[in-house]
Amino acid sequence: MHSSPSQPSLKAVLWDMDGTLVDTEPYWISAERALVEAHGGTWSHQQAMQLVGQSLLHSAGILQAAGVRMEARHIIDTLSSEVIAQVRNQVPWRPGARELLDDLHGAGVRCALVTMSEGPLASVVVESLAKPYFEFLVTGDTVTNGKPHPEAYLTAVDRLRRDDPSLGIEHCVALEDSVPGATAAMASGVITVGVPHQVPLPDDARMILWETLSGRTSADLAQLVTDRHLQSVPTPTGNTLEGAYK
Known part of the structure; x- marks a missing residue:
């Protein structure tokens, strides 16, 4: 998917692992x-x-x-x-996760894993997938500050930009299931989708809540990028329509 100066598009999805990709x-x-x-x-x-x-x-x-x-x-x-x-x-995949990964892969959307689990466990999970969906892993043993600090997400965006300098925060969506994870993602500035599992997620105007990833597609995530852009476009009065993302 490509972006234009006037309309950013979905370029990358940043996945949490435990509770989001797999039910570990x-x-x-x-x-x-x-x-x-x-x-x-x-x-x-x-x-x-x-x-x-x-x-x-x-x-x-x-x-x-x-x-x-x-x-x-x-x-x-x-x-x-x-x-x-x-x-x-046994790898306990979360409902809809592998299907969404495959759809993103087919649409040319880049994916990275952003988890507080360490490299050995994350590698076992990723190696169990049918295809090399994830370009790289940001794991708990590769950052100084763990979630809820935004370092892991900012690190992922920085690595993505190495191959595509035009990629920015506005082109990325994070998928999270926990309060610390969602807090980290929101603090980084990426569009954040909360998919609660073991613990409920609070209502937060900066976060989109989905009950499940089942049935979700790359188009659904791309629409979130479009929605954020439209909500930040200046109105004739000079205000912005930041709405839920303010």
């Missing part, structure tokens, strides 16, 4: 519970929900507070190894 949250929760219980503690569903979408380093600190007597790096490696083993056994 139950794997994480199971691994967290086993680790906490191995150290004599208890791990509730409410505690687990506090970790959804957070950086692994942040999550490790919460687990230490819950009684896990291990260094943060050891906690991260232990959890990741268990989740990788589960994913190798």
Whole structure:
């Protein structure tokens, strides 16, 4: 898809992984519970929900507070190894995710993965796909600041611009399922679609909410880019129609 000076078009989609592309949250929760219980503690569903979408380093600190007597790096490696083993056994794709990826691929829209999981797990998931849909991965171990900080998304846009200097924030859409992830995407300036799964997402004028990716196409995402552009076009009075994106 190509853009013109007057009408930007969809050039890239930035995908969150856990909870958006794949339903790995139950794997994480199971691994967290086993680790906490191995150290004599208890791990509730409410505690687990506090970790959804957070950086692994942040999550490790919460687990230490819950009684896990291990260094943060050891906690991260232990959890990741268990989740990788589960994913190798079965990849729990989210409804509509692979179909949307394939449609974007066919439409020539670039895709990047932006996840707080680390490289080894993200690579296992991506390698399970039928085609090389993702140009590159931005993972939790490649950024200094995890979500909800926008660094991961800004990094992805910067990498996309290396091959296409005309690409800007206005040409990108992010897909997220968690509050930290959506916060990061919105803070970066990209159009943000929230697809809630394990935890609800708040109403936010800067975010579009979809119940599911099932049935969604590249045309739906392209329309969001057009809509944002139209809402920012000056009116005859000199105002803008930023509306939901202000």
